[in-house]
Amino acid sequence: MKKIALIKEILILTLATIIIGAAVFFFLMPSHASVSSISGLAIVLKNFIPLPVSMITMILNVFLLIIGFITCGAEFGYKTVYTSILLPVVIGTFEKCFPDFVSFTGDATLDVLCYIFFVSIGIAILFNRNASSGGLDIVAKILNKYLRIELGKAMSAAGLCVAVSSILVYDTKTLILSILGTYFNGMILDHFIFDQKLKRRVCIVSPFEKEIRDYILNELHSGASIYKVIGAYRMQEHNEIITIVDKSEFQKLMAFIDRVDPQAFITVYKVSDMQYRSKSMPERIFNRAHPE
Helix, strand or coil: CHHHHHHHHHHHHHHHHHHHHHHHHHHHHHHCCCCCCHHHHHHHHCCCCCCCHHHHHHHHHHHHHHHHHHHHHHHCHHHHHHHHHHHHHHHHHHHHHCCCCCCCCCCHHHHHHHHHHHHHHHHHHHHHCCCCCCCHHHHHHHHHHHHCCCHHHHHHHHHHHHHHHHHHCCCHHHHHHHHHHHHHHHHHHHHHHHHHHCEEEEEEECCCHHHHHHHHHHHCCCCCEEEEEECCCCCCEEEEEEEEECHHHHHHHHHHHHHHCCCCEEEEEEECCCCCCCCCCCCCCCCCCCCC
């Protein structure tokens, strides 16, 4: 079963990478725009280095992988290594199969729009499988780790630098198209990818505290904390349940609370980053004795 699961995983990663590679070759390269990707930077560098876009992308991805492993350790895993190496291979295959390809649409703006649409599908699949296409994703993770910049903003910052590089070779129209493409691409990534990974901090005050607490612990298999709060109107003491859940867990929790106590007092906050012990690891027992 593990081999079947591994083969399925590799096939999904391969399909997503092919989609991204096709988007780069058939839409990004004809537009000459540098839209928030290492492939976009490779399109610019091709004018200074006598190598195909696929080879330049390969060199940049390998270089960034090495930097990533040095700065962030083995966080990237085999998935990112696989997709980072596969992407330039896919682009290179398209270069050999379609050496004289010009453009499907004949319009740079439409090419960029089509690129954003298809590349977002590929990247969404990769992020859903806890992988990435390498390149700027690695740069974003490094910025996130050392400068505490949110992943979405880090991706946008790195992408903007790539977009601005187009002015070294192309006209101002291409520069503006690259910047606008990077902006809209970032919006799509933020909404459909990074927003899906946001956690939610849910604070609940309800007389059905025991039922809600049992549901969080036993059905969602999540953790929770109990705080003593005092209502200012009647000065009565209540227990407030605080839990942090992902999007699917949040939906289940809210549906359960609507059933047991529709009048529960609930506040919800978005949590963009957190450091915690994984649920798959043994429970951590706090030692009250402080080390000397």
